Amino acid sequence: MIRITRSIAIDEAEIRERFLRASGPGGQHVNKVSTAVQLRFDAAASANLPDDVRRRLRRLAGRRMTDDGVLVIEARRYRSQERNRSDAMERLVALLRRAAAKPKARRKTKPTRASQERRLAEKRLRSDAKRRRRRVEPSEE
Numbered sequence: 001m002i003r004i005t006r007s008i009a010i011d012e013a014e015i016r017e018r019f020l021r022a023s024g025p026g027g028q029h030v031n032k033v034s035t036a037v038q039l040r041f042d043a044a045a046s047a048n049l050p051d052d053v054r055r056r057l058r059r060l061a062g063r064r065m066t067d068d069g070v071l072v073i074e075a076r077r078y079r080s081q082e083r084n085r086s087d088a089m090e091r092l093v094a095l096l097r098r099a100a101a102k103p104k105a106r107r108k109t110k111p112t113r114a115s116q117e118r119r120l121a122e123k124r125l126r127s128d129a130k131r132r133r134r135r136v137e138p139s140e141e
Contacts, residue, residue: 002089004096010048015092016040019081036076039088044069049096057099071095 002010017036020131043057043065052140066072073095075088111119 002093003016005084005092008048008050008053008096008100010041010046010096012042014046014048015089017085020040028067033081035079035081035084036074037084037088039073039075039092041071041073041092042069043071052102053096053099056103060095060099 002012002015004010016039018038020036020038021034043054046054049057051054054069057071058069060070064073071092073088073091075084075091077087078084
C-alpha cells in the first residue's frame with residue numbers, strides 16, 4: 001500500500017507501469033534500453049479514493065487524465081529506469097496529495113471605506129492627467 005494521507009492509501013496493484021524508449025542524452029544506449037516509464041493509475045475505478053478527491057484530481061491532472069479517468073504520468077528525466085520509476089511514483093503521490101487537500105472556503109469581504117476613497121482619488125488623478133493631455137480648443141473671443 002502506498003500511503004497518500006492518513007486516511008487515503010492506494011494499492012500498488014492499481015498502478016500499471018510500462019517502459020518505453022526515451023529520447024535525449026545517452027548515445028547508442030538510449031536506442032537499446034527502455035528507460036522511460038509510463039505510469040497509469042485508474043482513478044475512476046479506485047475504491048480507495050473518495051469522490052471529492054477524485055473530482056479535484058481530474059481538475060488538477062488536466063491533459064494527464066484520459067476520458068476514462070485513467071491518470072497517465074510519464075517520466076523520462078533520468079537515464080536510468082529505476083530513477084524514472086521513482087520519479088513517476090513521487091509525482092503521482094504529490095498529485096494525489098494536492099487533490100486530497102481540501103480547498104479553503106472563500107469568505108466574501110467588503111472593501112473598506114478608506115480603500116474605496118483611495119481608489120476614487122487615484123481615478124480622479126488619472127482622469128486629470130489624461131484631460132491635461134488633450135488638445136486645447138481655441139476659445140471664441
